[in-house]
Amino acid sequence: MVKKYTSMAYANADDMLFGNSKFPVKAGLGLEIGAGYTTPELNYAPRPQAGKSKDKLIKEYERITTDAMSRMVQIGSPSIVLETEHVEQMSNNPSWGAEVAHAQKTIMEEYHDEYGIKCALRHTIGDIREDRDFLQLRGDKYSVFLEAFEECAKAGADMLSVESMGGKEIFDYSILRNDTAGILFGIGVLGSMDMEMIWKDITAIAKKTGTVSAGDTDCAQANTAMFIAGGLLDKNLAHTTAIVARAISAARSLCAYEAGAIGPGKDCGYENTIVKAIAGVPISQEGKTSTCAHSDLMGNLVMQCCDLWSNESVEYHGEFGGTTVQCWSETLAYDCSMMNVALKIGKAKDLRDILVLSDKYRDPQGYVLAYDNAYKVGEAIAKDGNNNYLRAKNAAIECCNIVEEGINSGKLRLTRFEITALAKVKADLEALTDDADKFTSDNLTKFKQEVAVFRPENYGL
Amino acid sequence: MLDLKLEDIDGILVRYNVALEKEMTPDEAAEELYPKDELIYPIAKAIYEGEEDDVIDALKAAIDAGKKPIDLINDALMVGMGVVSQLYDEGIIFLPNVMMSADAMLNGIEFCKTQTTEIPENKGKIVCHVAEGDVHDIGKNIVVALLRAAGYEVIDLGRDVPVDEVIAAVIANKPIMLTGTALMTTTMYAFKEVNDKLLEKGMKIPFACGGGAVNQDFVSQYDLGVYGEEASDAAKIADAIIASGDDIEKLREEFHKH
Numbered sequence: 001m002v003k004k005y006t007s008m009a010y011a012n013a014d015d016m017l018f019g020n021s022k023f024p025v026k027a028g029l030g031l032e033i034g035a036g037y038t039t040p041e042l043n044y045a046p047r048p049q050a051g052k053s054k055d056k057l058i059k060e061y062e063r064i065t066t067d068a069m070s071r072m073v074q075i076g077s078p079s080i081v082l083e084t085e086h087v088e089q090m091s092n093n094p095s096w097g098a099e100v101a102h103a104q105k106t107i108m109e110e111y112h113d114e115y116g117i118k119c120a121l122r123h124t125i126g127d128i129r130e131d132r133d134f135l136q137l138r139g140d141k142y143s144v145f146l147e148a149f150e151e152c153a154k155a156g157a158d159m160l161s162v163e164s165m166g167g168k169e170i171f172d173y174s175i176l177r178n179d180t181a182g183i184l185f186g187i188g189v190l191g192s193m194d195m196e197m198i199w200k201d202i203t204a205i206a207k208k209t210g211t212v213s214a215g216d217t218d219c220a221q222a223n224t225a226m227f228i229a230g231g232l233l234d235k236n237l238a239h240t241t242a243i244v245a246r247a248i249s250a251a252r253s254l255c256a257y258e259a260g261a262i263g264p265g266k267d268c269g270y271e272n273t274i275v276k277a278i279a280g281v282p283i284s285q286e287g288k289t290s291t292c293a294h295s296d297l298m299g300n301l302v303m304q305c306c307d308l309w310s311n312e313s314v315e316y317h318g319e320f321g322g323t324t325v326q327c328w329s330e331t332l333a334y335d336c337s338m339m340n341v342a343l344k345i346g347k348a349k350d351l352r353d354i355l356v357l358s359d360k361y362r363d364p365q366g367y368v369l370a371y372d373n374a375y376k377v378g379e380a381i382a383k384d385g386n387n388n389y390l391r392a393k394n395a396a397i398e399c400c401n402i403v404e405e406g407i408n409s410g411k412l413r414l415t416r417f418e419i420t421a422l423a424k425v426k427a428d429l430e431a432l433t434d435d436a437d438k439f440t441s442d443n444l445t446k447f448k449q450e451v452a453v454f455r456p457e458n459y460g461l
Numbered sequence: 462m463l464d465l466k467l468e469d470i471d472g473i474l475v476r477y478n479v480a481l482e483k484e485m486t487p488d489e490a491a492e493e494l495y496p497k498d499e500l501i502y503p504i505a506k507a508i509y510e511g512e513e514d515d516v517i518d519a520l521k522a523a524i525d526a527g528k529k530p531i532d533l534i535n536d537a538l539m540v541g542m543g544v545v546s547q548l549y550d551e552g553i554i555f556l557p558n559v560m561m562s563a564d565a566m567l568n569g570i571e572f573c574k575t576q577t578t579e580i581p582e583n584k585g586k587i588v589c590h591v592a593e594g595d596v597h598d599i600g601k602n603i604v605v606a607l608l609r610a611a612g613y614e615v616i617d618l619g620r621d622v623p624v625d626e627v628i629a630a631v632i633a634n635k636p637i638m639l640t641g642t643a644l645m646t647t648t649m650y651a652f653k654e655v656n657d658k659l660l661e662k663g664m665k666i667p668f669a670c671g672g673g674a675v676n677q678d679f680v681s682q683y684d685l686g687v688y689g690e691e692a693s694d695a696a697k698i699a700d701a702i703i704a705s706g707d708d709i710e711k712l713r714e715e716f717h718k719h
Contacts (some may be wrong), residue, residue, distance in 0.1 A: 047646065087647040088595075088648070176606075233552070235549065236556040238555060353463035
């Protein structure tokens with residue numbers, strides 16, 4: 001059994017701030033995350049042709065690492081985290097990932113030794129637990145998956161993460177059909193079950209290798225909802241539905257920390273402010289600086305409580321100002337410098353609130369994730385923290401209540417379509433049982449019939 | 462925490478979608494578009510509502526009243542789906558409505574097939590796949606649903622499809638178009654290999670590509686590539702091929718917007 005969170009790490013929402021977490025994490029070469037300052041976290045993707053061979057891939061990451069480290073030194077950034085999100089070749093062939101980690105860490109050590117720059121390397125293993133037709137969360141693929149973590153940790157990665165996929169087959173089907181119970185089942189039940197399994201094992205590897213079991217993100221599901229929802233004028237998914245999926249995802253992403261992870265949570269987990277409120281772990285976030293990878297509607301707001309500030313991902317290539325990793329690491333570093341000044345001169349809460357207010361009323365997603373409301377979602381989760389299903393359902397209902405309050409205040413203006421979608425989701429949620437076993441049993445029966453690629457044995461069911 | 466006054470918010474941001482929302486509700490807009498035939502109307506309406514059982518009931522009623530099953534595919538099911546597609550294109554309804562309607566329509570087509578020995582016609586064959594090494598398939602699934610909803614026969618190869626399997630499927634099916642989706646930069650490189658092998662075989666068909674990391678610049682690098690920014694572009698590209706031929710330069714002129 002894993003320890004479940006049934007109370008909040010912070011006594012109130014106003015105590016939450018960027019650059020500060022209840023439980024800072026030491027990692028890599030002199031870095032401490034959430035210990036009173038923020039640090040840029042640069043993420044990048046190799047050019048398409050770099051994946052042709054292991055040697056090409058290693059060379060690409062060496063160029064990326066050298067470029068980024070040199071720019072950080074050139075502009076006087078005191079710290080940097082590099083995050084390498086594995087391309088599939090690096091996780092399916094653990095020795096590839098390990099050699100990349102070793103090459104990157106060697107360069108980072110040289111910069112640390114010469115300049116004293118604090119730095120750490122995060123490797124995010126690809127969730128390769130699939131074959132062509134089905135998720136294959138357990139079995140042979142799982143062994144390779146864990147081997148990739150261990151080899152990278154031994155070779156130089158300081159922090160271990162993944163964007164895990166448990167529940168995605170049900171979520172993908174349900175989100176495109178406005179199936180609220182399916183969204184809840186995919187993220188809150190199946191996703192949580194898988195998270196509990198993998199994070200116990202990843203944490204064991206981290207302990208064995210002296211590395212950091214850092215955390216997960218519900219990128220595969222909640223970000224899929226956010227991306228499908230898109231901008232204000234897109235007509236693919238109600239933004240009120242997307243934020244309900246996000247609220248549920250916090251209950252799921254929390255499972256990593258209950259299984260032993262200590263943070264920093266992954267950048268694309270927009271649910272991380274909720275997670276931080278409950279678990280007190282440091283978090284990475286991305287917003288206006290991740291426009292190179294995708295658009296969102298809360299580019300400033302999401303900086304509110306970050307400990308690492310990320311760009312999500314950018315393809316490595318040249319720009320007028322240098323290579324992309326140089327340009328984006330520089331942008332991140334200047335943002336961190338601004339936050340760190342605010343912390344030093346006692347203006348951090350003002351800056352935090354300015355960031356929040358610039359986006360809070362832009363969209364229901366930002367409204368619910370604003371730290372004051374995110375804290376309320378956290379409380380709804382912790383209230384039934386021992387029950388994965390109930391706490392996910394609580395989060396969803398609280399999310400609906402928060403959006404309704406925003407509408408009633410007149411400040412959060414939504415289309416009739418979004419309001420109607422919200423009412424449907426809330427009615428669906430209120431009609432659901434409180435009995436987790438019955439909910440699981442009913443949805444197992446339903447989705448075994450409706451989703452051909454669903455394999456209950458992936459979840460030990 | 463600090464807060465904004467209500468009157469200050471409009472100076473910070475504009476909810477253009479609220480300002481521009483149409484007065485007519487989706488149901489009202491659909492009602493205006495349904496065919497008036499009393500046997501066809503309930504089929505089209507059930508398609509719009511995504512109610513699979515109602516579609517079958519309405520089809521049975523129409524067949525009992527003398528309508529030919531094969532005719533109901535084009536005259537009722539596709540017409541109902543046309544209402545849905547039009548409302549989606551006009552921004553009146555959202556994607557999940559289209560997906561549920563497409564499910565209901567396909568279910569209805571399968572039912573009609575069981576009621577006749579005649580073979581229904583479609584607008585053309587299209588082969589769809591997710592790039593080799595890439596298992597992210599929600600985008601492809603949307604593309605497949607929208608193409609089927611638009612009346613095309615789709616050969617869905619699934620995800621993580623080896624390049625040679627894509628080539629073999631194109632040779633075997635002779636589609637009017639191939640689609641490829643990918644989320645990752647490294648997997649989308651497979652599109653270029655597909656392109657090169659198709660050209661080696663002398664098969665010059667439009668290869669519509671899109672998805673996460675895929676962009677117009679990349680797709681423009683290989684001869685057969687046509688970039689689709691949105692999933693719904695796939696059906697529009699296919700329609701353009703049916704209407705004006707498969708000249709890739711012309712398709713690029715229309716669909717490459719950047």
